[in-house]
Amino acid sequence: xxVQDAPHVEPGPxxxxxxxxxxxxxxxxxxxxxxxxxxxxxxxxxxGLRNWITIFVAISVQAxxxxxxxxxVSGAIAAAVPPGWLARHLPKRPGLAVPAAGLAGAAFPGCExxxxxxxxxxxxxxxxxxxxxxxxxxxxxxxxVVLVSTAVAFPGQPQYVVARFAGSLATAVVVGLxxxxxxxxxxxxxxxxxxxxxxxxxxxxxxxxxHDFLHAGxxxxxxxxxxxxxxxxxxxxxxxxxxxxxxxxxxxxxxLAFVLAICSEADAFVAASLSQFSPTARLAFMVVGPAxxxxxxxxxxxxxxxxxxxxxxxxxxxxxxxxxxxxxxxxL
Amino acid sequence: xxxxxxALLAVVTGVLALRMxxxxxxxxxxxxxxxxxxxxxxxxxxxxxxxxxxxxxxKSQGEATACSPGHSHSLSRAAWLLVLPVxxxxxxxxxxxxxxxAQRQTVQAPRQFxxxxxxxxxxxxxxxxxxxxxxxxxxxxxxQPRSDLxxxxxxxxxxxxxxxxxxxxxxxxxxxxxxxxxxxxxxxVPAPGGQGGEFLLSRFLINCCAADATLMQAGVLDVKGKLPxxxxxxxxxxxxxxxxxxGRRTSDGFSIPELIAxxxxxxxxxxxxxxxxxDY
Numbered sequence: 001x002x003v004q005d006a007p008h009v010e011p012g013p014x015x016x017x018x019x020x021x022x023x024x025x026x027x028x029x030x031x032x033x034x035x036x037x038x039x040x041x042x043x044x045x046x047x048g049l050r051n052w053i054t055i056f057v058a059i060s061v062q063a064x065x066x067x068x069x070x071x072x073v074s075g076a077i078a079a080a081v082p083p084g085w086l087a088r089h090l091p092k093r094p095g096l097a098v099p100a101a102g103l104a105g106a107a108f109p110g111c112e113x114x115x116x117x118x119x120x121x122x123x124x125x126x127x128x129x130x131x132x133x134x135x136x137x138x139x140x141x142x143x144x145v146v147l148v149s150t151a152v153a154f155p156g157q158p159q160y161v162v163a164r165f166a167g168s169l170a171t172a173v174v175v176g177l178x179x180x181x182x183x184x185x186x187x188x189x190x191x192x193x194x195x196x197x198x199x200x201x202x203x204x205x206x207x208x209x210x211h212d213f214l215h216a217g218x219x220x221x222x223x224x225x226x227x228x229x230x231x232x233x234x235x236x237x238x239x240x241x242x243x244x245x246x247x248x249x250x251x252x253x254x255x256l257a258f259v260l261a262i263c264s265e266a267d268a269f270v271a272a273s274l275s276q277f278s279p280t281a282r283l284a285f286m287v288v289g290p291a292x293x294x295x296x297x298x299x300x301x302x303x304x305x306x307x308x309x310x311x312x313x314x315x316x317x318x319x320x321x322x323x324x325x326x327x328x329x330x331x332l
Numbered sequence: 333x334x335x336x337x338x339a340l341l342a343v344v345t346g347v348l349a350l351r352m353x354x355x356x357x358x359x360x361x362x363x364x365x366x367x368x369x370x371x372x373x374x375x376x377x378x379x380x381x382x383x384x385x386x387x388x389x390x391k392s393q394g395e396a397t398a399c400s401p402g403h404s405h406s407l408s409r410a411a412w413l414l415v416l417p418v419x420x421x422x423x424x425x426x427x428x429x430x431x432x433x434a435q436r437q438t439v440q441a442p443r444q445f446x447x448x449x450x451x452x453x454x455x456x457x458x459x460x461x462x463x464x465x466x467x468x469x470x471x472x473x474x475x476q477p478r479s480d481l482x483x484x485x486x487x488x489x490x491x492x493x494x495x496x497x498x499x500x501x502x503x504x505x506x507x508x509x510x511x512x513x514x515x516x517x518x519x520x521v522p523a524p525g526g527q528g529g530e531f532l533l534s535r536f537l538i539n540c541c542a543a544d545a546t547l548m549q550a551g552v553l554d555v556k557g558k559l560p561x562x563x564x565x566x567x568x569x570x571x572x573x574x575x576x577x578x579g580r581r582t583s584d585g586f587s588i589p590e591l592i593a594x595x596x597x598x599x600x601x602x603x604x605x606x607x608x609x610x611d612y
Contacts, residue, residue: 040425064374209380
């Protein structure tokens with residue numbers, strides 16, 4: 001992985017020597033920082049800062065596999081699906097396309113970090129934005145990995161798995177249908193400008209994956225900074241002492257899910273451990289979290305643009321809370 | 333941002349993932365089963381980045397970049413932030429969550445994952461209960477020793493996971509664990525109120541990364557001599573006395589189980605500081 005070794009695989013016209021400027025020197029300096037033993041120990045920092053660093057690095061690094069998977073799928077879509085193909089072959093009517101896209105989310109085994117670049121790529125390739133948003137909301141919430149971990153977190157209570165599936169799918173479909181009515185093309189302008197064309201399929205895939213990783217990765221860091229700060233500043237004990245049932249508890253748990261930005265594969269365990277809350281409140285934690293949290297808002301703002309995120313996040317939040325209330329009432 | 337630097341930043345991020353995985357440093361904040369996925373993502377990032385850099389080099393004769401010009405501008409600002417985890421993880425070695433995070437969580441009643449009845453039956457026979465000063469008799473002393481069940485289900489070299497200790501003391505109504513010598517491992521959180529001879533033995537359970545950590549805790553009583561330092565790791569040998577549960581009650585009426593200490597031994601922090609569901 002020495003960058004200097006790379007040029008011998010260069011496919012294009014031979015250059016006598018690769019250009020070496022500040023990018024290469026800066027990257028080399030960063031490589032040294034990574035490979036040498038850390039000169040300072042975070043345990044020597046103040047306890048709060050130490051805590052912040054742990055959570056920040058944990059979220060950033062833990063998300064890498066999911067983000068890479070998402071950007072590889074995104075790159076594959078860009079390479080294998082011709083522009084316009086999706087628009088021609090997907091159902092035209094939102095009433096059909098949105099639920100289909102919501103159900104399709106069940107097939108993507110990843111967390112929310114991976115589904116954002118895929119949804120962005122779908123929009124860029126001509127899919128209906130409403131259908132793409134339904135996929136965006138359902139993929140991290142109802143895929144098999146998440147459902148299995150929910151079943152493990154609530155042993156002997158399969159109704160939580162059913163309620164989570166129903167609540168999250170309903171959220172995805174309802175938000176998608178709302179978006180098909182109110183969504184404006186201008187709000188996804190950023191995503192639409194993302195078509196990159198390479199000369200071969202492999203090159204297109206590699207270039208798109210790299211591009212999407214760098215882009216989404218940067219915004220993931222914004223989310224990780226926010227979540228780490230909230231984890232450190234807001235003590236979980238304060239929120240969990242306002243226990244109870246009723247609408248207030250549901251709203252508190254929904255807000256907690258927004259603030260903590262826990263990966264959808266792990267949020268069921270946290271929900272299960274907050275046992276002083278009502279079942280519906282805990283369901284709201286699991287339905288709201290994968291749909292909208294501080295990390296996701298940052299990723300969505302980066303992928304689709306700020307005007308998308310400022311409208312999409314509140315709609316998702318409200319719909320997710322309502323769907324949790326309904327699913328909790330009938331299924332829990 | 334220069335497209336060349338952007339590509340190299342992906343390489344650096346990939347190398348960071350590889351280094352953290354191969355050195356096992358990632359266990360300080362991520363669960364162990366992420367190992368292959370972190371490794372794979374590191375390899376993919378290095379490959380994507382090197383490939384992108386080589387293409388930028390071959391394009392540097394005036395050809396347009398893959399991105400539309402208007403877009404590459406917005407890429408520049410966001411992607412710079414990827415430098416931050418590299419700097420934080422490279423310059424400051426992230427420590428596992430400690431007493432700062434523990435003091436900001438309320439311990440919840442454990443959930444039941446095991447057949448507690450079968451677990452307590454696999455305990456060492458009643459003969460091994462603590463006898464002597466301060467000890468209690470095993471309330472289930474009439475139990476027949478069971479040699480057919482693996483003892484490892486509860487105790488490994490006399491050590492019990494903090495999770496299982498909480499689960500059994502909470503759910504086993506026969507209180508069969510009372511008086512059985514147990515070793516628990518965790519880090520030290522000072523007891524609230526600062527009573528002498530007491531501290532809270534603590535460990536976090538994670539299911540993905542440190543952001544979803546849930547606190548597991550047991551009170552340690554009757555510590556003789558100097559209390560171990562905050563955040564240091566200790567192995568406590570002792571026994572459980574349900575009569576002495578003084579009740580550090582949390583909001584839902586659960587009280588943290590307590591271990592009467594016989595010996596508190598400082599140990600090295602374990603390579604895997606977090607508990608996972610496999611410890612149930």
